[in-house]
Amino acid sequence: MYTCGPTVYAEAHLGNFRAFLTYDILKRVLVKVYDKEVDHVCNLTDVDDKIIKKCRSLKITDAKDLTGKYTDIFMHDLSDLNILPASRYPRATDHIPDIVKMIEDLRDVGLAYRDPDGWWFDVSQKSGYGSQLVNVASLSDEVDIDADGDQDYRSDNVKVGGMPKGGEKVKNNKRDFALWKAYKEGVDIDSLTWDTSLGLGRPGWHIECSAICRTLLGDRIDIHMGGTDLRFPHHENEIAQSEGVMGKECGKEEGREFCQCWVHNGFVKMGEEKMSKSLGNTLTLQSECPTTLDKRAFRYLVVTSHYRQEMTFTSDALNASKRAVERVDKCMRDIKDIQKTGDNKEGGELGELCEREAGKFYKAIADDLSTPRCAASMFAVVKGAEKEIKRGRREGGGWDIDGLGRAMDTLRMFDEVFGILYGQEEQEGDGGGGEVPEDVMELVRKRGDAKAGKDWGLADELRDEIAARGWQVKDSKDGATVVKL
Template sequence: MIRIHNTLTREKELFKPIEENKVRMYVCGPTVYNYIHIGNARSSIAFDVIRRYFEYRGYEVNYVSNFTDVDDKIIKAAKELSITAPEVADRFIEAFEEDTAALNVKPATLHPRVINHIPDILAFIDVLIEKGYAYEAQGDVYYRTRKFEHYGELSDQSIDELEIGASQRTGAEQAIKEDPLDFALWKSAKPDEISWESPWGAGRPGWHIECSVMATKHLGDTIDIHGGGQDLEFPHHENEIAQSEAKTGKHFANYWMHNGYVTIGEDDTKMSKSLGNFVTVHDLVKEIDPQILRFFMATTQYRRPIRYSEATMKDAQANLQKLRTAFENATFRQATAEAELADDQEKLVELQALEARFIEEMDDDFNAANGITVVYELAKWMNNYNEQEKVSAAILSAALKIFTETMTVFGIEFQTAGLLDEEIDQLIEERNQARKHKNFARSDEIRDQLKEQGIILEDTPQGVRWRRA
């Protein structure tokens, strides 16, 4: 049974879906004004692993993740690039899709955009005004934070503590609010900015309202899981709860999940665009195999911080290669395996025990670090089995099935060696003939030629096999 650490209760809770075997899941997506950095990618990968594990366990997941395509940062980027705000958003949505595809992140069931939900946002705000939770002030609309009695519970802060912080703020916006804690639902338009007509004048939505609107519109008034980065816990998700529950009168999300930061440097500073200490996925995947970055992030428990460094990436590369080699060895050995052996049932029980342990670890709040440890044990088991003089095709097939399914949870998919490049096949056969006729100079020449192309040959008792370096 899956247990989830709920940020709202600060406890692990047994997962009970609203609908049997179905998960309604909303994860806050990017503000599309630039390329995503690897801190942003952490959230995409972490919740992709969670989604994949639900599917592995037989759930149907309705996964909604938005694009914030109306925002101060997008407007600023539009001015700098001399294009419109929607054109900025289109450009970086396309970049996001390319970068996350490189990281093997599955597309969401739906990626809603703010600009396509303006009528829904206006209607939502109208209800909040009618219920007394919101008010208009000089073309802006603000939410009355104090009116919502549960405000601060998600981030475990009292209203008095929040008031002290809010009272330090200055500016024209603060002057027209009823209370320093109130936050914007609708912002009046400034000259030459993108805007829409509303009952309160031309303007655009505030940041927090968009997710409340899109989550409830596409998943219902109450959803199973709401997720996002740790930095969104306050104020974004706190404000989402206040807006949504004030409007619907219902509990907004049954489980709140937040992934940890990516840190960088000796002092473990959080990676962010505002600090300028970020590495974009767009640049990084040009330098390294994106599968390595995926593996690095997918195999850490989602709530824990990740330290990004050259050393941690090298460790990830080495560990990934060990798993790839175990997969390729087992795949290669199938060609010379017996149909079945006397100890098949005993070996099958061992494999099933490993599979059960993987499920046990991942059921515990999606503990990817412990889950991948079980996969390492499975890889070691396969390597040891392959060293036997005789192996069973049935057992190899069972082991590879479990290995492939568990690795797919982490978004890692190895290609089988069954479809070899025709040219490589021919060179390997030519090398075999050269060795047969004791033409070792030609044999070594072919080996070196393939090595230059990134193809490593391995001479085994079962014949020559190859792998990519």
């Protein structure tokens, strides 16, 4: 499974985290419900026009000083949202040789060409281009995907006819996209420039994902996920590149498609607009969800919206989700207190309700991840348990403890997918992690040393090793803490 990760030049926003929560829910279903082993790769884009622009504006010479900072913040936010770690988080800059090799392979099959601005993918030579995830032919002629399709710095220099202001022809076709960008004095920075067989320069956006995916997961993958805004040009271009290296004619009709299943989540909106850095209307996780309960509530808010539909974020919606999460917490606390009494009364209705709702839950999750229906089943169980709790209190004792225990087990079973029942101990002041083994703490110390020395690759490896041992590192301005996964 491959998922498009963040461009680490700023904090990820709530719209980004909807995507990462969608990935997490699907992975939980595959692992917890269907008992599948998932090899999950989530890339980190650490070479990009926006990164270069920000480094220049802040007078940062080593881009890792910027990207390392925001990678740490991103990982901390993932942990705060109880998102299961990916198997690997590869940085684009660690895969430059793989990227160069893939571009050379595209050149060798006639799908890449060179001009003064670098190397380009020739869409006219790839059969089926623009028809996999979108119908490019139906797009307006005014839609010009220049270079990497992501606010590339050359966009002001290229006209629709492919002629720059200097009069030197670039791009065979206006839909051709950048594979390798030639170094530009006064624009690029040395720490994000490589001298390769392709020339002095850096990779385009789309080729990073294709090359990383090919290197770590192979030519064909089962699942690829991303926001719906990535369908075109990014994912369409990924398909062209990844199938292109297998041969110009490769694709669905030939039975050699790059990806078996694409999953795209809808936008998060602020009012009538998509939440987007380019629109300046983004909200970060830490600013809007400062407490563990807030973060659990945001996670639940995402769960109650179908992943393919647009979702509007408001403080009222978050508060409603917070009340829902608190209601589940209270129900489970009440059940625990009643179980301690041992005052059992024969029942049966609550157990039958749990069995019915469990059937509905798993039927819904198998129907295109219909999590809103799953949430309805969760609250049907909560309401049934609350009814039994109130009845026993009203009658002065005697509860269907077996039924309440079944309700508790059912809610925990549902939460293997939802992932919202975490941090209750932390909210109650316990801290909830248990004693951390010394071997894990030694890895944490080594990771701290690696970060201090800006050895980000080693720091990532140590973080993954800590996760493999069942613990997760949370970085903050006060240092690193370790919690049980």
